[in-house]
Amino acid sequence: MNILYQLSVLFLLISCSQKQESMKHIFYLHGMIIEVQGIKAVSDQFGPYEYTSIIDSLQATGAEVHAEVRTDKTDFFEFGKKISKQIDGLIAKGVSPSDITVIGASKGGMIAMYISDINTNNVNYVLLGSSSDYSQKTFDFNLHGNILGIYEKSDDVAGKDYQHWIKKSTNAKSFKELQINTGLGHGFLYTPNKAWLDPARKMINGKD
Helix, strand or coil, X not given: CXXXXXXXXXXXXXXXXXXXXXXXXXXXXXXXHHHHHCCCCEECCCEXXXXXXXXXXXXXXXXXXXXXXCCCCCXXXXXXXXXXXXXXXXXXXXXXXXXXXXXXXXXXXXXHHHHHHHCCCCCEEEEECCECHHHHHHCCCCCCEEEEEEEECCCCCXXXXXXXXXXXXXXXXXXXXXXXXXXXXXXXXXXXXXXXXXXXXXXHCCCC
């Protein structure tokens, strides 16, 4: 009886371990306004940043969502290094790089690019409104992994295409860009808008 019990426990532990290894993981990196105002941030121009709704929509994919809220005292590079180490930790536990997706919005997208620059694993990245004159002049990133850059046609804050980054990122396994046209400007990333969420889901599920 004792042996049967021990075997049952062992089987349960193995099953849980396999489930963990096969689970998909999402790292969501929010925009700068939340650093300043918190998760109930409201922009005079773009309205409320629907942080909770975005997280709920990502959790609805069935993935485990990692979403640490940054503050205005958070160091850009140190935070990127921390997330990179967390990614390495998941992979060390047996999670496939293809089951890890980093979604970065605006400044969060620039942090995601930094992570992609320093982390050589072929994880997935979805960049939302992250290509601008500022990012192109400030950073010299060569991205790794599978990348989808999404930019909004009406975005006059960070609505540049990703050709600059595609040309620089010789280390990337794949790099695609997608222009959307919601008419919401930079505010397209303030909500779980289907225009970016549906392509992100495809990336999460390895269908992009």
